[in-house]
Amino acid sequence: MSLLRSAASISGLTLLSRITGLIRDILIARAFGASPLTDAFWVAFRIPNLLRRLFAEGAFSQAFVPILGEKKATQSEQSVKTLLDHVAMVLFFALLVVTIIGIIGAPLVVWAMASGMKTDGASSGYQEAITMTRIMFPYILCMSLVAFASGVLNTWKKFAVPAFTPVLLNLSMIFASLFLAQFFNTPIYALAVGVMLGGIAQLAVQWGALAKIGLLPSFRHKLSEAWKNPDVRRIIKLMGPAILGVSVAQISILINTNIATWLPAGSVTWLSFADRLMEFPTALLGIAIGTVLLPSLAAANAKGDVADYSHLLDWGLRLVFLLGLPCVLGLGLLSEGLVASLFNYGAFNHHDVLMTKSAVIAYAVGLIGILSVKILAPGFYAKQDIRTPVKIAIFVLICTQLMNLVFVPLFAHAGLALSVGLGSTLNALCLYIGLRCSKTYLPHIQWLSFILRVLPALVLLAAWLIFIQHYINWSMQDATSINQLLSTQLSTWLGDGRWVHSISRILVLLVVLIGSAIVYFGGLFITGFRLRDFARQRA
Structure with a gap:
C-alpha cells in the first residue's frame, strides 16, 4: 500500500472518529451548555488525556516504534515476540502504579490543573472534578496498552484498526450521555463512566487485532526478567528525554487550563470545543501523515538512505501546505458558521458561540505550525534523536508562557x-x-514557486467564503438570509419542529463546505496541480 493510500485510509477512519466526536460534543453542549460542571468534566477528562499523551502516545511511541522497527528488520520473529512480551509487562505494571497514585492523589492533581475552581464563586465544580478524575484515571492504563498495540500494528502496516478505535470512545460517551445520565444524581458523572467504557472497548479491539496477527503479548515472563531485557532498557533510556519533551507540551496545556479556570466560567468549555474543531485538520492531516511517516523514516534511516529520507519529509510538508492552508482560511472565515451549526443548541447559547468562535480563529493562526510539527518531529524520532526536540520544546514552552502574559x-x-x-x-x-543544519533533511521542493502556484486557489477560496456569507446569518436572526429562507421552506414541508432551524443551518454549512472544496481544488487544477502532486515522489 502506498503512503498516500495509507494516509488516506487513516484520514478516512479518523474522519469517522472526529464526526462521532462532534456528535458527542454537540450532545454535551445541548445537555450541559458551558457551565462550572462542564468545565469540571473537561478538566477531569484532560488529566488522563494529558498522561495518555505523556506516557502512551507520546514518549512511549516515540521510543518504542523505532526500536521495534529495527528489531523487525534485523532479528528473528521469536526475538521480536520476546521484546513485545517484556515491553507489555513493564508498561502495564508501571502504569498500574501511576493509576493507583493518581486515584489517591486526585485532589492534588485537580488543584494543580485547575486551582481557579477552588476560589469563591467557582467552587461548584471542584469536588465534581475530583470525583470524575478518580473515575477516569484508570483510562490511562487502558490507553497505554492501546498505544502499545497501535505501535505494533502500525509497524506491521496495519493502520486501520488503530485509526478506527477512537470511534469507540465517542460512541461510549454518546451512549452514556443519552442513556446513563438519568441514573446519576449528578448527571455529568455518566460522561466519566462513558470514558472508562470507551477505554476498555478500545483495548479489547486492539488486543484482538494483535491476536489475529499472532503478536498478542504474553505475561508468562517474570517482571525482573522483562526489566533486564537490554532492548527494554534502551526504550526506557529513550523514554527519559522523550517524557521530558512531551511533558513540556503537556505542562503548557496544564498551565493554560489552570489559567482558563481563573477566567470567566465557561472558558475551559469554549477552548475545549474550539480544540475539537482544530482536531479535524490536525488529525486528518498531521497525525495521519505523521503516523505513516515514522515507520518509513525509520526504515530509510536504517538503510542510510538520505535521499529517500528527505523525499519522505518533502511529501509530508507538501501535503501539509496543500491541504492545511485552505483549512486555515476555512477555520478563520467560517468559524461562526462552524460553531453555530454544530454547538448552538439547548443550553449552549449565542454568547457561547461568539466566545468559542474567537478561540477557533486564534487557533487557526497557528494551524500550519501545529501540522508541521507532526511531520518534522518524526524526522528526529526516526533517528532516535529525542534530545533535540526536547530542547526545542523547552524553549517553546518559555516563549508560549511569555506570549500568554x-x-x-x-x-x-x-x-x-x-x-x-x-x-x-x-x-x-x-x-x-x-x-x-544537521543535513538530515535536504529538501527538493522549490518552496517559493510552490506557494505561488497555491496562492491563486487560496484567493479564490477566500473570495467564495466572504461572498457567500453575505447571504447567511448563522444566528438565524435575519429573515432574508439563505438559512432562514430554507428554514421557512422546511417548516412548510416538515412542520414547525424544533430541529428545522438546526437542519437548515447544517444543510447550508454543507453547501458552503462542498462549494469551498470545488473552488479550491478547481483553483489548484487551473494552476497546474494534478493528483500525482499529492502522491509521494520517490527518490
Missing part, C-alpha cells in the same frame, strides 16, 4: 489559543532549522 489580558481565553498556535509555529520553525 501579553495575549491573555488582551483576548482572555482566545489569548491562550493564540499563544498555543504561535508557539507551535515557532516549534515547527526550530525543528526545520535543526533538520537542515
Whole structure:
C-alpha cells in the first residue's frame, strides 16, 4: 500500500472518529451548555488525556516504534515476540502504579490543573472534578496498552484498526450521555463512566487485532526478567528525554487550563470545543501523515538512505501546505458558521458561540505550525534523536508562557489559543532549522514557486467564503438570509419542529463546505496541480 493510500485510509477512519466526536460534543453542549460542571468534566477528562499523551502516545511511541522497527528488520520473529512480551509487562505494571497514585492523589492533581475552581464563586465544580478524575484515571492504563498495540500494528502496516478505535470512545460517551445520565444524581458523572467504557472497548479491539496477527503479548515472563531485557532498557533510556519533551507540551496545556479556570466560567468549555474543531485538520492531516511517516523514516534511516529520507519529509510538508492552508482560511472565515451549526443548541447559547468562535480563529493562526510539527518531529524520532526536540520544546514552552502574559489580558481565553498556535509555529520553525543544519533533511521542493502556484486557489477560496456569507446569518436572526429562507421552506414541508432551524443551518454549512472544496481544488487544477502532486515522489 502506498503512503498516500495509507494516509488516506487513516484520514478516512479518523474522519469517522472526529464526526462521532462532534456528535458527542454537540450532545454535551445541548445537555450541559458551558457551565462550572462542564468545565469540571473537561478538566477531569484532560488529566488522563494529558498522561495518555505523556506516557502512551507520546514518549512511549516515540521510543518504542523505532526500536521495534529495527528489531523487525534485523532479528528473528521469536526475538521480536520476546521484546513485545517484556515491553507489555513493564508498561502495564508501571502504569498500574501511576493509576493507583493518581486515584489517591486526585485532589492534588485537580488543584494543580485547575486551582481557579477552588476560589469563591467557582467552587461548584471542584469536588465534581475530583470525583470524575478518580473515575477516569484508570483510562490511562487502558490507553497505554492501546498505544502499545497501535505501535505494533502500525509497524506491521496495519493502520486501520488503530485509526478506527477512537470511534469507540465517542460512541461510549454518546451512549452514556443519552442513556446513563438519568441514573446519576449528578448527571455529568455518566460522561466519566462513558470514558472508562470507551477505554476498555478500545483495548479489547486492539488486543484482538494483535491476536489475529499472532503478536498478542504474553505475561508468562517474570517482571525482573522483562526489566533486564537490554532492548527494554534502551526504550526506557529513550523514554527519559522523550517524557521530558512531551511533558513540556503537556505542562503548557496544564498551565493554560489552570489559567482558563481563573477566567470567566465557561472558558475551559469554549477552548475545549474550539480544540475539537482544530482536531479535524490536525488529525486528518498531521497525525495521519505523521503516523505513516515514522515507520518509513525509520526504515530509510536504517538503510542510510538520505535521499529517500528527505523525499519522505518533502511529501509530508507538501501535503501539509496543500491541504492545511485552505483549512486555515476555512477555520478563520467560517468559524461562526462552524460553531453555530454544530454547538448552538439547548443550553449552549449565542454568547457561547461568539466566545468559542474567537478561540477557533486564534487557533487557526497557528494551524500550519501545529501540522508541521507532526511531520518534522518524526524526522528526529526516526533517528532516535529525542534530545533535540526536547530542547526545542523547552524553549517553546518559555516563549508560549511569555506570549500568554501579553495575549491573555488582551483576548482572555482566545489569548491562550493564540499563544498555543504561535508557539507551535515557532516549534515547527526550530525543528526545520535543526533538520537542515544537521543535513538530515535536504529538501527538493522549490518552496517559493510552490506557494505561488497555491496562492491563486487560496484567493479564490477566500473570495467564495466572504461572498457567500453575505447571504447567511448563522444566528438565524435575519429573515432574508439563505438559512432562514430554507428554514421557512422546511417548516412548510416538515412542520414547525424544533430541529428545522438546526437542519437548515447544517444543510447550508454543507453547501458552503462542498462549494469551498470545488473552488479550491478547481483553483489548484487551473494552476497546474494534478493528483500525482499529492502522491509521494520517490527518490
